[in-house]
Each structure stands twice: as structure tokens, then as C-alpha cells.
Amino acid sequence: MAATDAHNPGGTERPSVSLIYNPALRSVLYQVVTLAIIVWAVYFAATNVIQNLARANMTAGFGFLNSRAGFDIAQTLIAYTPDDTFFRALEVGLLNTLLVSFWGIITATIVGLLVGIGRLSNNWLIARLCTAYVELFRNLPPLLVIFFWYLGVLALLPTVRELFQTIKDNPDKIFFLSNRGLYMPAPVFGEGFSFVVYALIAGIVAAIAFAIYAGKRQLATGHRPPVLPVNIALIVLPPLLVFLALGMPLSFDYAIPGNFNMRGGMSIGPEFIALYLSLSLYTASFIAEIVRGGIRGISRGQTEAAFALGLRSGHATRLVVLPQAMRIIIPPLTSQYLNLIKNSSLAVAVGYADLVAVGGTILNQSGRSIEIIAIWMLIYVSISLTTSLFMNWFNAKMALVER
Structure with missing residues (x-):
């Protein structure tokens, strides 16, 4: 017979003890307590903010954005003048942040992929150079890298006045790099050029559809149509034919020397160049290690099987190893993309007009610190969540589907 509890002679389990040790009940209880603590913390903070604002005779709200x-x-990527509103200025800062983040992510991915593969190269020099690159940038703070490019490289370039002599010696030169930025021709779109854009979009859609068809055909028959040449033809030929049929409605406005500066054309400021190069090369060093780890995570037998089928080293890496390594690479790659986006807020150190820099100027003029900080938090959280959702979708598409 089972022993009975001295305080429970009947040997039956007490209901209170059963409820305390119920895993489902405890999990719900912990969540309720956690939620209550969070609600109390938010209420406490909001109450303190309201009381402090009332004590300082200040009001909260976002009406100042219309000033x-x-x-x-x-x-600026959109039209803006000092007579526009604070809201318009924040739009300009947001677009500048998205611009440097977008190109930074693309460049960092390409450089990181090449450096990560290079670290595994059989060529001693390439492997050591890639290792030195990774170890150098990974052990430097990103702000120092930004200062290096802005103060140590771009600030030492020739001045615009010194470029004048270069232009006289090379009158056909169309790109000029100085300490004020990169000058290049500005495209001037003529009438009907929108049809060229429509043809390009249609070509891209057709290329995507053909790539999907080629993948399904390969799974069904084992034969893969020539995707790359067909896609290049679909993307290039339609807009090119439309462009020629419309009489080439495109011209360029070239930069020429002025009295004190370059006139005409378009320019990319040194602030953007410094921030773009810094974020790209800094983040690429971390992506390179992710790529190297992903490739190392693939069984050596996969590479040996590819070699046994007659594939060369480059083809084996591109067609066999990397597609499998992507399932290991993508999840940590998302974190590096988010880090690059958040590190773009360091643009204020070199005067690039990103979201934080523009918001800081508005804060100094309006004194609305709480509202500006709330806008910063909301926008960065939204950008990060959008990036995470896209990468999660991409990760699901790349996942190995078991039969």
C-alpha cells in the first residue's frame, strides 16, 4: 500500500498542491504577472512624463510637425526648401536613411560573400588578405571607420579649384572626384521615356516568370533551360527596342567648372560616400565570417561528390555548396542587416542628413524631445520589423522542403 501523508490521512492529493504544480497554469500565471508589470511600468513612465510636462508648462503632441x-x-531625394514643414524635413531624412541602408546592404552582401569564400581559397595570398580584412574591420568601432573615410581619405582629395586644371588637361572627362564629392552627368529624360521604364518592368516580370518556369521544368524533367541568357535578353531587349523606337529620349547634363564650384550635372556628397563605404565594408567583415561558417557547415562529402561528377571548384561552390549553405547563412545575416540599418544613425558624426540628424535639428528648434525620440523609435522599429519579415520569408523560401 502507498504511504499516506500525515497531514492528509486519506491519501488523496490536495487540490491546492495540484494547481501550484500544474505547468499550464503556471505558464499562464507567469505571463499575466509579466504583462501586469509591463503595463504598470508604462503607466508609471507616462504619468511621470505628463506631470513633468505640466510642471514645465509644456504640452505634448505632434502638431508642431506642420510648422x-x-x-x-x-x-534630398525629393523636393525640399526651408519653407517646407518639419514633417517634410523628416521625410527627407527618412529617405536618406533608407538610401544609404539599401546600398550599404547590397554592397556589404556582395563584399562579404566574396571575402568569406576567399578566406577558404587554396590560394595562400588571397586567403591571408581576406583574413586580414576581416580581422581589421571586425576589431574597429564603426564610428572610427566612418572618421577614417571622411577625415582620412575624402578630406585629402583635390579641391574643386585644383580640379579646374585637370578639366583643362582632360576636357572629355565626365567624372570628377574632389573633397566636395563625386560629380557626374545628370540624366535628362525626354518625352516618352516612361514607356522605356514600363518595358523594363515588363521585362523583369517576364524574367521572373521564366525563372520560375525553368525551376519547375528542372524538377519535372531534370533538364534546366538556359535561364541566364534568356533573362538577360528579356530584361535588356524590350526597353532597348522601345528606347530606339522613340528616338532615344535621353540626354545628359554634364558638370562644368563654375567660379567657385562645379555647375550642372549631379553630385554625391562626401558625407554619403564616407557613410556608405564605412557601413558596407564594416558589415561585410561580419558577413564574411557568416559565409565562411555556413560553407564550413556543409559536409565535405558534398564537395567531393561534386568533384566526382566532374564539376570544377568554382562550379561546385556556386551550384552545390552555396545553395545548401544559404540555409545556415540567412538567419544570422538578418542580424547584420539590422545592425547596418541602426548603425546608419552614426551619420550625424559627419553631417549626413539622415533621420537622426534631421530629427536632432528639429528637436533643437522646437524643443519637442519626447515626440522626436518617439518618432525615431517608431521608424527604426518599423524598418527593422519590415526587414526581418522579408528575411524570414526569404529564409522560408530557401528552406529544404522534405518529401
């Missing part, structure tokens, strides 16, 4: 900005912004 006149009154300051200029060097680089």
Missing part, C-alpha cells in the same frame, strides 16, 4: 522648418538640407 515651418526654416533650415536647409544638403542632400
Whole structure:
């Protein structure tokens, strides 16, 4: 017979003890307590903010965004003047942040992939150079890298006045790099050029559809149509034919020397160049290690099987190893993309008009610190969540589907 508890002679389990040790009940209880603590913390913080604002005779709200900005912004992707509103200025800063983040992610991915593969190269020199690159950038703070490019490289380039002599010696030169940025021809779109854009979009859609068809055909028959040449033809030929049929409605406005600066054309400021290079090369060093780890995570037998089928080293890496390594690479790659986006807020150190820099100027003029910080937090959280959702979708598409 089972022993009975001295305090429970009947030997039956007490209901209170059963409820305490119930895993489902405890999990719900922990969540309720956690939620209550969070709600109390938010209420406590909001109450303190309201009381402090009332004590300082200040009001909270976002109506100030409709006030006149009154300051200029060097680089704008949309029309902006100092007579526009604070809201318009924040739009300009947000677009600048998205611009440097977008190109930084693309460049960092390409460089990181090449360096990560290079670290595994059989060529001693290439492997050591890639290792030195990774170890150098991974052990430097990103702000120092930004200062290096801005103060140590771009600031030492020739001045615009010194470029004048170069232009006289090379009148056919169309690209000029100085300490004020990169000058290049600006495209001037003529009437009907929108049809060229429509043809390009249609070609891209057709290329995607053909790639999907080629994948399904390969799974069904084992034969893969020539995807790359067909896609290049679909993307290039339609807009090119439309462009020629419309009489080539495109011209260029070239940069020429002025009295004190270059006139005409388009320019990319040194602030953007420094931030773009710094974020790209810094993040690429971490991506390179992720790529190297992903390739190392693939069984050596996969490479040996590819060699046994007659594939060369480059083809084996591109067709056999990398597609399998992507399932290991993508999850940590998302974190590096998010880090690059958040590190773009360091643009204020070199005067690039990103979201934080523009918001800081608005904060100094309006004194609305709480509202500006809330806008910063909301926008960065939204960008990060959008990036994470896209990468999660891409990771699901690349996942190995078991039969």
C-alpha cells in the first residue's frame, strides 16, 4: 500500500498542491504577472512624463510637425526648401536613411560573400588578405571607420579649384572626384521615356516568370533551360527596342567648372560616400565570417561528390555548396542587416542628413524631445520589423522542403 501523508490521512492529493504544480497554469500565471508589470511600468513612465510636462508648462503632441522648418538640407531625394514643414524635413531624412541602408546592404552582401569564400581559397595570398580584412574591420568601432573615410581619405582629395586644371588637361572627362564629392552627368529624360521604364518592368516580370518556369521544368524533367541568357535578353531587349523606337529620349547634363564650384550635372556628397563605404565594408567583415561558417557547415562529402561528377571548384561552390549553405547563412545575416540599418544613425558624426540628424535639428528648434525620440523609435522599429519579415520569408523560401 502507498504511504499516506500525515497531514492528509486519506491519501488523496490536495487540490491546492495540484494547481501550484500544474505547468499550464503556471505558464499562464507567469505571463499575466509579466504583462501586469509591463503595463504598470508604462503607466508609471507616462504619468511621470505628463506631470513633468505640466510642471514645465509644456504640452505634448505632434502638431508642431506642420510648422515651418526654416533650415536647409544638403542632400534630398525629393523636393525640399526651408519653407517646407518639419514633417517634410523628416521625410527627407527618412529617405536618406533608407538610401544609404539599401546600398550599404547590397554592397556589404556582395563584399562579404566574396571575402568569406576567399578566406577558404587554396590560394595562400588571397586567403591571408581576406583574413586580414576581416580581422581589421571586425576589431574597429564603426564610428572610427566612418572618421577614417571622411577625415582620412575624402578630406585629402583635390579641391574643386585644383580640379579646374585637370578639366583643362582632360576636357572629355565626365567624372570628377574632389573633397566636395563625386560629380557626374545628370540624366535628362525626354518625352516618352516612361514607356522605356514600363518595358523594363515588363521585362523583369517576364524574367521572373521564366525563372520560375525553368525551376519547375528542372524538377519535372531534370533538364534546366538556359535561364541566364534568356533573362538577360528579356530584361535588356524590350526597353532597348522601345528606347530606339522613340528616338532615344535621353540626354545628359554634364558638370562644368563654375567660379567657385562645379555647375550642372549631379553630385554625391562626401558625407554619403564616407557613410556608405564605412557601413558596407564594416558589415561585410561580419558577413564574411557568416559565409565562411555556413560553407564550413556543409559536409565535405558534398564537395567531393561534386568533384566526382566532374564539376570544377568554382562550379561546385556556386551550384552545390552555396545553395545548401544559404540555409545556415540567412538567419544570422538578418542580424547584420539590422545592425547596418541602426548603425546608419552614426551619420550625424559627419553631417549626413539622415533621420537622426534631421530629427536632432528639429528637436533643437522646437524643443519637442519626447515626440522626436518617439518618432525615431517608431521608424527604426518599423524598418527593422519590415526587414526581418522579408528575411524570414526569404529564409522560408530557401528552406529544404522534405518529401
